[in-house]
Amino acid sequence: MSAEGRKARLWDLPTRAMHWLLVISIGVCWWTGTNNDLEYHQYSGYAALWIVLMRVYWGFAGSSTAQFKNFVRGPATVITYLRTLHWRNTPQAPGHNPLGALSVLLLLGLVLTVVIQGLLAVDVDGLYSGPLSLYVTFKQGRHFARLHYQWFEYLLWAIGLHLAAVAFYYLHKRHNLVKPMITGRAHVEEDMKAAPLWRFALGAVIASAIVWAISKGFYIF
Ligand code: HEM
Ligand code: HEM
Numbered sequence: 558m559s560a561e562g563r564k565a566r567l568w569d570l571p572t573r574a575m576h577w578l579l580v581i582s583i584g585v586c587w588w589t590g591t592n593n594d595l596e597y598h599q600y601s602g603y604a605a606l607w608i609v610l611m612r613v614y615w616g617f618a619g620s621s622t623a624q625f626k627n628f629v630r631g632p633a634t635v636i637t638y639l640r641t642l643h644w645r646n647t648p649q650a651p652g653h654n655p656l657g658a659l660s661v662l663l664l665l666g667l668v669l670t671v672v673i674q675g676l677l678a679v680d681v682d683g684l685y686s687g688p689l690s691l692y693v694t695f696k697q698g699r700h701f702a703r704l705h706y707q708w709f710e711y712l713l714w715a716i717g718l719h720l721a722a723v724a725f726y727y728l729h730k731r732h733n734l735v736k737p738m739i740t741g742r743a744h745v746e747e748d749m750k751a752a753p754l755w756r757f758a759l760g761a762v763i764a765s766a767i768v769w770a771i772s773k774g775f776y777i778f
Contacts, residue, residue, distance in 0.1 A: 564742035564744055565651075565742065565745050565746065565747055565748045565749075566741055566749050566751070567622060567651070567652070567737045567741060567742060567745055567749060568623070568737060568738060568741045569619065569620040569622075569623065569741065569752065570741065571611075571615060571619065571754075571757045572612075572620070572622070572623045573738055573739065573741055575611060575615070576738055577738075578608055579608045579609070579612075579668070582602075582604040582608060583605060583668065583712075583716075585597070586601045586605060589601060590709070595680060595685030599685060599687075599688075599772075602672055602675050603768050603771075603772055605672055606669075606768055606771070607764050607765065607768045609665055609668050609669050609672070610764040611757075611760055611764050612665060614760040614764065615752075615757070615760065618760060619756070619757075620751045620752045621652075621750040622652040623749075623752075627652060628654075628657070628661075629658050629662065630655040630658060634655050635656065635659060638655040638656055639656065643729070644730075645729065645730060645731070648745075649732050649744060649745055651746055651747065656722070657722075660718070660719050660722065663715055664712075664715055664716070664719060667715050670708050671708050671712055675701075676688060676689040676690070677689050677690055677692075677693055677697075678690060678698055678699075678702035678705045679693075679695055679697075679698025679699050679701070679702060681699075681702075686698060688771060688773065688774040689771065689774055689775075691774050
């Protein structure tokens with residue numbers, strides 16, 4: 558707990574908004590994908606892609622607790638952390654802990670993999686194939702469609718693990734990680750260093766241009 562018991566700023570608005578919008582977009586991708594509503598599936602897929610691109614950008618240009626260099630750690634640190642994972646009275650980390658950092662990379666990497674496979678996938682009746690499928694043969698595109706589904710299942714497992722970890726921190730360590738992901742505040746030593754919002758706006762313009770070009774299969778002129 559911070560000295561005065563005051564809650565400090567832990568996550569900035571863009572990081573929180575991106576997290577919950579990613580949750581919604583993956584939910585819509587899941588629903589529309591399994592119900593074969595491929596028109597809306599593509600839109601939700603582009604939304605997921607946009608968010609992942611923005612989160613990666615924010616990992617370099619964002620507020621201190623969102624920056625990769627402040628939470629991604631080597632295997633030795635992760636192993637040391639794992640050895641003390643069962644300890645109860647540890648203070649809440651002032652950002653992602655070494656294990657949380659791994660799950661950030663795993664989840665973002667898996668979403669990006671599933672999206673790329675979707676972009677290259679050929680739909681069985683060819684009506685709503687991914688926009689980059691024109692660069693592969695029909696057979697390859699069908700293969701990407703199968704991979705897309707297979708890796709989506711891996712993503713589901715990773716999400717399950719993510720939720721189990723959040724539950725473990727709540728039940729065993731008495732750390733409520735969800736509340737700070739909503740309010741942005743927690744009992745940590747010091748406030749994060751916030752990045753200016755214009756930087757987010759700049760990234761948003763660039764990410765939107767990239768997603769738009771991809772959605773056109775790069776036929777933009
Ligand atoms: C722009 C991004 C995406 C595109 C272009 C895309 C494209 C496609 C296409 C063309 C199919 C139909 C495949 C077939 O007919 O066999 C499909 C199915 C599916 N997609 Fe995506 N997808 C994208 C993103 C995502 C994401 C992010 C998820 C989940 C996280 C996802 C989950 C699924 C699922 C569950 C199916 C159903 C597979 C099945 O039941 O066989 N997709 N997608
Ligand atoms: C589609 C499902 C989900 C995906 C893909 C996902 C992905 C992520 C990612 C990428 C982060 C890192 C946040 C960042 O630094 O930007 C994160 C953190 C977090 N997520 Fe999720 N998430 C999902 C669902 C959920 C749900 C349903 C909950 C709530 C029950 C949740 C609770 C959290 C919390 C509390 C953190 C912060 C962990 C920490 O304090 O280190 N997530 N999630």
